[in-house]
Amino acid sequence: GDSVTQMEGPVTLSEEAFLTINCTYTATGYPSLFWYVQYPGEGLQLLLKATKADDKGSNKGFEATYRKETTSFHLEKGSVQVSDSAVYFCALGRYSTLTFGKGTMLLVSP
Amino acid sequence: EAGVVQSPRYKIIEKKQPVAFWCNPISGHNTLYWYLQNLGQGPELLIRYENEEAVDDSQLPKDRFSAERLKGVDSTLKIQPAELGDSAVYLCASSFRDNSYEQYFGPGTRLTVT
Numbered sequence: 594g595d596s597v598t599q600m601e602g603p604v605t606l607s608e609e610a611f612l613t614i615n616c617t618y619t620a621t622g623y624p625s626l627f628w629y630v631q632y633p634g635e636g637l638q639l640l641l642k643a644t645k646a647d648d649k650g651s652n653k654g655f656e657a658t659y660r661k662e663t664t665s666f667h668l669e670k671g672s673v674q675v676s677d678s679a680v681y682f683c684a685l686g687r688y689s690t691l692t693f694g695k696g697t698m699l700l701v702s703p
Numbered sequence: 704e705a706g707v708v709q710s711p712r713y714k715i716i717e718k719k720q721p722v723a724f725w726c727n728p729i730s731g732h733n734t735l736y737w738y739l740q741n742l743g744q745g746p747e748l749l750i751r752y753e754n755e756e757a758v759d760d761s762q763l764p765k766d767r768f769s770a771e772r773l774k775g776v777d778s779t780l781k782i783q784p785a786e787l788g789d790s791a792v793y794l795c796a797s798s799f800r801d802n803s804y805e806q807y808f809g810p811g812t813r814l815t816v817t
Contacts, residue, residue, distance in 0.1 A: 682746075690748060
């Protein structure tokens, strides 16, 4: 069945550091790919998406490119802020259903 | 615009007791989801409603879990009887049917079964 694998956390960075959170997926066909973010005390919210191979999703300085050849959708940001501290979930969508990874906690210190 | 509302936020019960969770989705969203989130895991779908119809309940443990969405708006998820392994966060989300991957999540109900 469909599955999503994310790098283990927590990822601990200093402010203005470069961020990469790895995500790979297993699925037949051509799923859509997503990153959701959960800030402390809040519900998950959609951060960015890509619906086909080579698409790049971007939002709030975050980017991820849908790489079909490596079945990956890694999340990147050039310069993180303390306010980016949250849990990040990679997800794939097929047949109107989302399958989530386990989440990666990001902690950014001043 | 109000987000997805869930109540209660926290619930502690003894095993074998019943428990119910309530969700009010975003106005106009015809699709509603209930997810289970265990500690350190991502959300796992329990049931999906299109209006008042449950269109995917394949992952709902029907021996003890039930759900309803009367009038296609609010929804209730029930567990009876609860087991120790049911301790988790129960998330509700909603979306427009035509954009089902852009889901809006509530803050969740944290259930502890003792």
